Amino acid sequence: MKFTLKIWRQAGPQDLGKLETHSIDGISPHMSFLEMLDVLNERLIREGKEPVAFESDCREGICGACGLFINGRAHGPEEGITTCQLHMRSFKDGDVIYIEPWRAKAFPVIKDLIVDRSAFDRIMRSGGYISVNTGSAPEANSTPVPKEVAEEAFDAATCIGCGACVATCKNASAMLFVAAKVSHLALLPQGKVERKQRVARMLQTMDTEGFGACTNTGACEAECPKKISISHIARLNREHILSSLT
Amino acid sequence: MKLNSNIPEGPIEQKWSRRKFELKLVNPANKKKFHILVVGTGLAGASAAASLAELGYNVSVFCYQDSPRRAHSIAAQGGINAAKNYQNDGDSVWRLFYDTVKGGDFRAREANVYRLAELSVNIIDQCVAQGVPFARDYGGYLANRSFGGAQVSRTFYARGQTGQQLLLGAYGALNRQIDRGKVRCYPRHEMLDLVVVDGRAKGIVARDLVSGRIRTFAGHAVVLATGGYGNVYYLSTNAMGSNCTAAWRSYKRGACFGNPCFTQIHPTCIPVSGHYQSKLTLMSESLRNDGRVWVPLKKGDTRPPHQIPEEERDYFLERKYPSFGNLVPRDVAARSIKEVCDEGRGVGHTGLAVYLDFAQAIQEQGREAIEQKYGNLFEMYEKITATDPYKEPMQIYPAVHYTMGGLWVDYNLMTTVEGLFALGECNFSDHGANRLGASALMQGLADGYFIIPYTIGGYLAQLGMKPVEENHPAFEDAKKSVEKQLEKLLSIRGEKPVDEIHRQLGKIMWDQVGMARSKEGLEKAIEEIQKLREEFWHNVRLPGQKDQLNLELEKAGRVADFLELGELIAIDALHREESCGGHFRVEHQTEEGEAKRNDEKFAYVAAWEYQGKDKKPKLHKEKLEFEYVELAQRSYK
Ligand SMILES: Cc1cc2nc3c(=O)[nH]c(=O)nc-3n(C[C@H](O)[C@H](O)[C@H](O)COP(=O)(O)OP(=O)(O)OC[C@H]3O[C@@H](n4cnc5c(N)ncnc54)[C@H](O)[C@@H]3O)c2cc1C
Ligand code: SF4
Ligand code: FES
Numbered sequence: 001m002k003f004t005l006k007i008w009r010q011a012g013p014q015d016l017g018k019l020e021t022h023s024i025d026g027i028s029p030h031m032s033f034l035e036m037l038d039v040l041n042e043r044l045i046r047e048g049k050e051p052v053a054f055e056s057d058c059r060e061g062i063c064g065a066c067g068l069f070i071n072g073r074a075h076g077p078e079e080g081i082t083t084c085q086l087h088m089r090s091f092k093d094g095d096v097i098y099i100e101p102w103r104a105k106a107f108p109v110i111k112d113l114i115v116d117r118s119a120f121d122r123i124m125r126s127g128g129y130i131s132v133n134t135g136s137a138p139e140a141n142s143t144p145v146p147k148e149v150a151e152e153a154f155d156a157a158t159c160i161g162c163g164a165c166v167a168t169c170k171n172a173s174a175m176l177f178v179a180a181k182v183s184h185l186a187l188l189p190q191g192k193v194e195r196k197q198r199v200a201r202m203l204q205t206m207d208t209e210g211f212g213a214c215t216n217t218g219a220c221e222a223e224c225p226k227k228i229s230i231s232h233i234a235r236l237n238r239e240h241i242l243s244s245l246t
Numbered sequence: 247m248k249l250n251s252n253i254p255e256g257p258i259e260q261k262w263s264r265r266k267f268e269l270k271l272v273n274p275a276n277k278k279k280f281h282i283l284v285v286g287t288g289l290a291g292a293s294a295a296a297s298l299a300e301l302g303y304n305v306s307v308f309c310y311q312d313s314p315r316r317a318h319s320i321a322a323q324g325g326i327n328a329a330k331n332y333q334n335d336g337d338s339v340w341r342l343f344y345d346t347v348k349g350g351d352f353r354a355r356e357a358n359v360y361r362l363a364e365l366s367v368n369i370i371d372q373c374v375a376q377g378v379p380f381a382r383d384y385g386g387y388l389a390n391r392s393f394g395g396a397q398v399s400r401t402f403y404a405r406g407q408t409g410q411q412l413l414l415g416a417y418g419a420l421n422r423q424i425d426r427g428k429v430r431c432y433p434r435h436e437m438l439d440l441v442v443v444d445g446r447a448k449g450i451v452a453r454d455l456v457s458g459r460i461r462t463f464a465g466h467a468v469v470l471a472t473g474g475y476g477n478v479y480y481l482s483t484n485a486m487g488s489n490c491t492a493a494w495r496s497y498k499r500g501a502c503f504g505n506p507c508f509t510q511i512h513p514t515c516i517p518v519s520g521h522y523q524s525k526l527t528l529m530s531e532s533l534r535n536d537g538r539v540w541v542p543l544k545k546g547d548t549r550p551p552h553q554i555p556e557e558e559r560d561y562f563l564e565r566k567y568p569s570f571g572n573l574v575p576r577d578v579a580a581r582s583i584k585e586v587c588d589e590g591r592g593v594g595h596t597g598l599a600v601y602l603d604f605a606q607a608i609q610e611q612g613r614e615a616i617e618q619k620y621g622n623l624f625e626m627y628e629k630i631t632a633t634d635p636y637k638e639p640m641q642i643y644p645a646v647h648y649t650m651g652g653l654w655v656d657y658n659l660m661t662t663v664e665g666l667f668a669l670g671e672c673n674f675s676d677h678g679a680n681r682l683g684a685s686a687l688m689q690g691l692a693d694g695y696f697i698i699p700y701t702i703g704g705y706l707a708q709l710g711m712k713p714v715e716e717n718h719p720a721f722e723d724a725k726k727s728v729e730k731q732l733e734k735l736l737s738i739r740g741e742k743p744v745d746e747i748h749r750q751l752g753k754i755m756w757d758q759v760g761m762a763r764s765k766e767g768l769e770k771a772i773e774e775i776q777k778l779r780e781e782f783w784h785n786v787r788l789p790g791q792k793d794q795l796n797l798e799l800e801k802a803g804r805v806a807d808f809l810e811l812g813e814l815i816a817i818d819a820l821h822r823e824e825s826c827g828g829h830f831r832v833e834h835q836t837e838e839g840e841a842k843r844n845d846e847k848f849a850y851v852a853a854w855e856y857q858g859k860d861k862k863p864k865l866h867k868e869k870l871e872f873e874y875v876e877l878a879q880r881s882y883k
Contacts, residue, residue: 012794030519038524038745045743045798050789053797055312057485059525060626062410063316085629110456111795118433121313125425129418130377134297134695137368137375141332144386154379154404157411161315184377191377 001027001093005040007052008100010109017109019098029089033076034059034066036088037099053112059084061225064160067167068113069100074164074223082162082225102167106174106210117163119209120177126205127198128181130191143189156184158226165220165228171212176220178202179236180228186239196243199236249502249853249868252656253357258874262361265657269704277302280706281714283450283465285437285492287314289409289416289687290670291471293694296419299428301699306463307420307429308452310436310487310800315417318473318485319690322409323623324530325391325401326687328366333390337398339363346685347875349395349575350650350678351827351843353508353851356874357657358675362685365692370402372695376415380404391619392535393683395575395882401684406530406623412687416694435461436800437492438731439724440468440499440666443715447496447666451724453732455800458793460732462725464716466709467665467702470496471694474649474671476509478808478815479760480752482646483515483528489804490811493653493672501661502853502866504654504674506811507819510681510828511761512647513579516630517599526645527630529602530623531683534572536607536616537640539563539583541600545590551601551639562586570882577680577828577841578882580644584761585839587643594641603639644761648686650677650828651818654853654868658701659693662855665705669693674851679827732792735802740785744801747782751775751805751812759816764832768820772813779809814854814863821865824848836879845877 002025010017024043027036034056041051056066066083070076076086091097099113107115145153159180166174182199185191191198214233221230254261254268272280280303284295287309295307309317329342342363347354370388374380380402381389390399404411423429434455441449441462449464475490476482497503514529540561542554562582564571574582583600586592593599608616613636617624624635631641653661653668655675660667670690677685715721758771782805790796825834825841826848834842851868 028520028522031522032524035522035524039522042743042745045787045789046741048789051798053795057311057316057487058318058321059486060321060527061629062407063311063318063320063485065311065316080625081629085626087630087632089632114795117312121315121421121431121433124315124417125421127425129422130375131422132372132375132419133300134293134372134419134699135368137371140330140371140374141387143374145382146386147382147384150379150382150386153377154411157377157379157404157414158407160320160410161313184379188377188379190375 001029001088003027003091003094004096006096006098009052009112012111013108027088029087031088032059032084033070033086033088034084053114055114056084061085062160064162067102067162067164069102069167071098074102074167075225080225080227082160102163104166104172106172107163107166117161119211120161120163120174122209123174123178123202123205124181126201127194128202130185131194145188149187153184153187156180156187156228156232159228160226162225164223164225166211168219168223169212170217170219171215173214174206174211175214175233175236176224176228176230178206179232182239183232183235186235195239199239200243203240247662247855247866249654249662249866250656251355251868252658253355254657258357258360261357262364266700269700270707272703272707274302276711278304279711280304281306281465282467282469282702283463284308284469284471285450286317286471286473286670286672287420288317288319288471288473288670289413289690290694291317292413292416292420293691294469294471294669294698295429296416296423297695297699298702299423305423305429306432306465308432308435308437310434310455312433314420314431314433315414317413318488319409319413319687321485322687323406323528324532325393325403325408325684326369326412327393327400327684328370328402328688329363329400330367330370332388333399335398337400341398342366342400344875345396346676346682347678348880349682350680351841351880352678352845352849352872352877353505353826353870354676354678355870356872361697362676362689362692365696366688368696369688369691373412373415376418378404378411378415391532392573394531394534394573394579395682401532403532406620409687412691438495438728438803440496440663441720441724442499442663443718443720446664448715448718449721451728456795458791458796460725460728462716462721464714464721466706466714467667469667469669469698469702470653470672471669472672474652475811476646476649478751478812479646479755480748481518481523481526483512483526486525489807491804491807493668494807494811496653496661496663496666498856500663500856501666502654502855503651503814504851504853505651505818506815506854507822507829508650508679508827509646509815510576510648510650511580511644513576513583513644514602514642515645516627517594517596517641517643527626528647529627529640529642531576533602533620533623536619537572537602537604538606539572539600539602541586541591541593551603560586560591567882574882575680575682580761581830583644599641599643601639602642604635605639608636648681650674650679650681654851658704659697660701660705665709667698667702669698679829731803732799735786735799735806736788736792738784738786738788740787742785743787744798744805747778747786748805748808750778751809754778755812755815759819762830762832763819765820768816771816775809775813775816782806782809817863818852818854822848822852849877
């Protein structure tokens with residue numbers, strides 16, 4: 001297969017950046033999207049040019065490191081997958097493909113397609129955990145958790161922190177990301193103790209990090225590779241109301 | 247140098263309690279005067295850093311990813327073992343200990359393995375308290391599944407994302423300590439050297455991967471939890487960035503490397519599809535609970551699977567190993583798969599695949615039950631191969647997955663460099679020559695949550711309170727040598743991209759140092775690796791500079807180390823004139839083609855000591871005593 005690639009190149013955070021055009025040929029439909037970029041990079045290196053900087057690690061949809069805006073969509077045209085799980089068979093021979101980084105004020109570009117998502121870590125540090133010291137845990141089966149509750153908590157907990165929700169949201173809100181964690185922990189008996197402070201602190205950090213407000217458009221849910229449901233945002237809102245009642 | 251495994255006296259059930267009592271304690275008020283560097287934020291590193299900070303130590307933690315949450319542990323799928331015996335099916339600490347020693351083909355240290363089994367139960371308690379959403383049954387109690395090499399059901403799981411959920415638990419614990427100011431976190435920092443002062447580990451050199459700045463960090467002790475070295479084979483199930491650099495550079499500073507040739511090839515991975523392939527994807531071992539492995543009876547049978555009638559199929563694992571069936575340990579399964587493919591009975595367009603078939607399970611239990619158990623794995627398979635495993639059997643083939651070998655550590659998890667500890671996959675300790683499924687997560691967390699917090703205290707207490715020595719010239723020396731290496735790499739300006747050389751190395755390793763090893767092949771591999779290394783240092787081509795984000799430069803440093811480690815693996819494999827676990831020497835097999843150990847000569851850990859560039863490393867032997875599990879030929883028939 002053959003493609004024309006329009007790739008965002010930006011030397012550093014201060015650089016203005018621009019789209020650069022490359023054509024690429026001899027691509028197998030079974031190749032993953034990132035393998036296609038590997039092929040391009042090997043060629044650029046041989047030609048003495050700078051390869052395109054992009055991030056990936058697990059290449060199986062779980063670490064959340066990869067994340068490209070492809071033809072105007074986070075993680076590309078397919079649903080329920082990360083960029084590393086996208087294959088070239090999802091494109092037509094001869095397609096023009098636009099490849100850009102996540103764009104959000106809270107995610108500044110570091111280089112080319114790599115952005116700084118450390119704001120997510122700072123949100124998580126603001127109480128996105130259960131405070132239990134090593135060694136002080138009770139016997140695991142002492143608190144049964146209804147299967148449906150455990151399953152729902154699990155669904156929320158599968159968020160991989162990729163940032164596609166933010167990149168997709170017109171307000172660059174991190175609400176789905178925050179809601180996933182709040183919901184996961186609020187559902188479980190172990191997480192209930194700290195639920196009030198947790199939601200308040202996490203939301204506050206979300207604001208100070210420069211993420212926008214949620215206006216319930218639901219775009220995040222549609223592009224989330226883990227299909228995290230916006231019903232978790234509703235739970236977050238309930239938790240938030242609860243936290244302001246004393 | 248003399249190896250001292252430092253195993254406590256007394257009966258095996260009491261060894262760990264005894265050690266905890268023997269270890270000197272650091273006064274609670276003094277803990278804040280110590281600074282510990284933890285490299286790695288996977289299960290082992292994150293759990294260690296959090297637990298040490300909870301105790302009051304100051305901790306700095308490093309990882310090469312942009313966030314600690316992305317460490318490779320996140321990818322673990324199937325589950326984590328623990329001897330809870332919730333199923334009432336005869337499990338016990340003793341049985342988990344026994345299974346692990348036997349599964350490791352009698353090449354692990356009994357005392358360590360017993361402690362691991364003992365601590366396994368605490369891990370589950372800890373993780374549940376952190377909010378890890380393990381699978382539960384309808385009564386709300388924790389559910390279990392079975393894994394290879396065991397006849398009890400002791401594996402706890404969170405669908406096919408157990409590693410993710412456990413890591414997020416540990417990441418939460420770590421975040422809590424960062425929030426409290428007890429841990430400083432350095433993501434996008436890669437450790438490139440160890441600083442040793444008067445024989446003790448006192449710091450590290452790391453490169454800030456964004457600015458390219460080389461920095462030194464000083465501490466009272468250094469803990470490595472940097473994962474395994476499977477990527478020496480280029481293609482593996484490991485993450486793209488998984489590397490041996492921290493461990494290897496510590497080896498060059500005096501830490502012995504234990505059993506490097508004990509590498510694990512996982513039987514069930516998605517087969518290679520083309521030369522451009524960048525990594526391989528595991529299909530969790532848990533699938534062998536319900537999936538049946540088969541190939542056509544006849545050679546060269548190209549009919550699609552559903553057209554091959556039952557009587558013309560060979561369910562070879564069930565046939566060869568009736569009592570364990572599809573759940574034989576990984577090394578046994580992987581070799582059997584290779585064997586049938588070598589006979590020409592492999593399937594798929596390359597002939598290098600076998601079927602993993604769920605038809606019977608779906609018929610018996612219904613599609614929904616199978617979906618509940620393996621839904622995300624089936625999805626993952628379909629996304630990669632574009633075929634639906636609910637309708638057509640999966641095609642699978644073995645791939646490099648895990649490394650049992652690693653830095654040699656004593657019972658306290660300290661390497662041969664004082665003050666340098668190694669945890670998780672980066673040490674050699676508990677799995678002998680073959681790791682059982684769902685035991686790596688268990689080991690990483692046991693090391694990090696429950697062992698290092700005690701043993702490091704013992705070390706620090708006898709070290710005494712002295713300020714860190716960041717002005718010692720050893721720091722500047724190490725920093726200079728790192729800078730020199732980076733400059734050298736960038737100055738070569740040859741022809742070949744790093745990946746091309748890495749692929750070449752991978753091919754040598756897979757062909758000669760993979761599932762079947764021979765004297766001739768290993769000797770050839772050593773020669774070829776040396777040549778390739780030579781070529782690398784004259785002909786690698788790197789773009790860019792060192793004082794900027796430069797992904798190729800990062801890779802080049804890692805591949806430079808793999809090119810040395812690969813040779814050590816081959817040397818170790820050549821010296822071990824026996825077959826055991828994942829190490830299969832064709833010269834040493836039983837009549838039925840099973841691994842044949844030589845306990846008289848090789849019941850020891852091979853710990854290799856670096857002797858200098860291009861010099862043959864020195865072999866030290868730690869003799870293994872089996873007092874509790876009787877040395878026997880493994881049998882899964
Ligand atoms: C696909 C897959 C599935 C698996 N499934 C299971 C399973 O179901 N059950 C099971 O028990 N085991 C499983 N395993 C094995 C298990 O996941 C690993 O052995 C284990 O997670 C390793 O944990 P770790 O903490 O030792 O290292 P890792 O999780 O690999 O973490 C290494 C850390 O070190 C850091 N690091 C590495 N080098 C450097 C450096 N030079 N400088 C700075 N930081 C560095 C990394 O950034 C990372 O934070 C699986 C493995 C794979 C590949
Ligand atoms: S909620 Fe979904 S899109 Fe957002 S970070 Fe998590 S996984 Fe990614
Ligand atoms: S590289 Fe890990 S999710 Fe894509």
